[in-house]
Amino acid sequence: MVRATAADMQIRAFAVTGAGIVETARRAHDSSPVVTAALGRLLMAGVMMGSTLKSESDLLTLTVAGDGPAGNICVTAGCDGNVKGYADNPQAINPPRYDHKLDVGGIVGNGTLRVIKDMGLKEPYVGQVALITGEIAEDITYYYATSEQIPSSVALGVLMNKDNTVKRAGGFMIQLMPGAGDEVISKLEERLKEISSITALLDEGLTPEDILDRLLGDMGLAITEKDECRFYCNCSKDRFAAGLVSLGKKELKSLLDEGKSIEVGCHFCGKKYEYSVGEIQALYDRAVR
Numbered sequence: 001m002v003r004a005t006a007a008d009m010q011i012r013a014f015a016v017t018g019a020g021i022v023e024t025a026r027r028a029h030d031s032s033p034v035v036t037a038a039l040g041r042l043l044m045a046g047v048m049m050g051s052t053l054k055s056e057s058d059l060l061t062l063t064v065a066g067d068g069p070a071g072n073i074c075v076t077a078g079c080d081g082n083v084k085g086y087a088d089n090p091q092a093i094n095p096p097r098y099d100h101k102l103d104v105g106g107i108v109g110n111g112t113l114r115v116i117k118d119m120g121l122k123e124p125y126v127g128q129v130a131l132i133t134g135e136i137a138e139d140i141t142y143y144y145a146t147s148e149q150i151p152s153s154v155a156l157g158v159l160m161n162k163d164n165t166v167k168r169a170g171g172f173m174i175q176l177m178p179g180a181g182d183e184v185i186s187k188l189e190e191r192l193k194e195i196s197s198i199t200a201l202l203d204e205g206l207t208p209e210d211i212l213d214r215l216l217g218d219m220g221l222a223i224t225e226k227d228e229c230r231f232y233c234n235c236s237k238d239r240f241a242a243g244l245v246s247l248g249k250k251e252l253k254s255l256l257d258e259g260k261s262i263e264v265g266c267h268f269c270g271k272k273y274e275y276s277v278g279e280i281q282a283l284y285d286r287a288v289r
Contacts, residue, residue: 001014001015001016001018001047001048001051001081001208001226001227001229002014002016002208002209002212002223002226002227003223003225004221004222004224005221005222006216006222007184007188007216007219008220010177010184011176011177011184011216012174012175012177013173013174013215013221014051014172014173014174015048015170015172015211016044016047016048016170016171016172016229017168017202017211018047018169018229019167019170020231021047021083021169021230021231022036022039022040022043022166023165024231025043025084025085025086026164028231028269028270029087029270030091032091032092032093032164033160033164034092034094035070035087035089035092035093035107036164037104037158038064038070038073038087038107038136039075039087040158040169041157041171042064042073042075043083043085044156044170045062045140045156045171045173046075046076046077046085047077047081047229048171048172048173049077049173050083051081051225051227052079053078053079053119054079055120056078058119058120059078059117060078060116060118061116062074062075062077062114062115063075063114063116064108064111064134064136065114066108066110066131067109067111068094068107068108069092069093069094070090070107070108071087071092072088073087073108074086074087081227081228081229081230082232083230083231083232084233084268085268094106094107105133105134105135108134109134110130110131111130111131111134112128112129113129113130113143114128127143127147129147137156137171138154140152140154141153144175150175150176151175151176152173152174152176153188154172154174155172155173155195155198156170156198157169157198157202158199159199168199168202168203168205170202170208170211171198172198172211174192174216176188188216191215191219195214208226209226233269233271235266235268235271240264241279241283245286245287247287249287252280252283252284252287253284256277256280256281261275262274263275
């Protein structure tokens with residue numbers, strides 16, 4: 001992922017390519033092509049939006065809560081390029097659109113986009129908007145316009161291979177800074193009209209730098225940061241153990257009375273952790289101290 005400025009810092013820009021991230025998510029969740037496309041778009045958005053956080057401990061959470069077959073789609077990201085995500089119903093499918101493309105809007109449905117920024121303050125920042133199309137990019141554009149008052153153009157895309165693995169994934173986010181001049185705005189609008197689609201740019205094999213150069217190359221483009229990004233989940237058996245302890249002694253006693261091991265799984269990466277009866281007993285003992 002790269003960050004950049006243009007037009008004497010009147011424009012802030014981001015671009016990302018992350019087929020490996022989306023393919024990792026697809027394998028972890030065994031997701032259908034259309035859910036992979038929806039989740040992949042939100043993962044790419046998470047990488048770019050997460051990069052605006054200030055501290056390594058800050059956390060961004062994006063939740064698309066639609067009434068479509070996919071259910072809720074959730075992504076979390078930090079400023080370090082780490083991102084993870086899941087869909088409630090990863091195997092959901094629906095008919096393609098009239099143009100034979102994956103119907104992401106249909107699999108998402110109507111609902112809300114929620115953006116939570118946990119920056120270590122007493123209360124996290126929470127912004128919520130209605131989904132405009134369910135296609136993800138337009139919804140994030142609308143979020144920035146209404147909740148943060150930042151005029152933005154967001155494009156996100158995922159291309160699938162015929163064997164349903166991920167071929168390309170990525171996107172860009174162009175934002176106007178306060179005080180941007182009319183000439184800059186008009187030129188940017190014209191340039192965006194010239195871009196047929198983000199998937200076309202991705203299919204050319206363009207790098208994030210190439211994408212921004214195509215958009216802003218003659219507007220004083222300056223790349224300010226370049227970061228590796230990856231699908232990363234920090235779950236562990238110890239973390240889940242702490243969660244089990246937080247259930248309280250009554251719930252743990254109930255698990256103990258069943259007299260058998262239990263298995264818990266991570267929503268984000270699909271890893272599973274097993275706890276023997278002895279381990280459950282130890283967690284119960286912690287809970288009653």
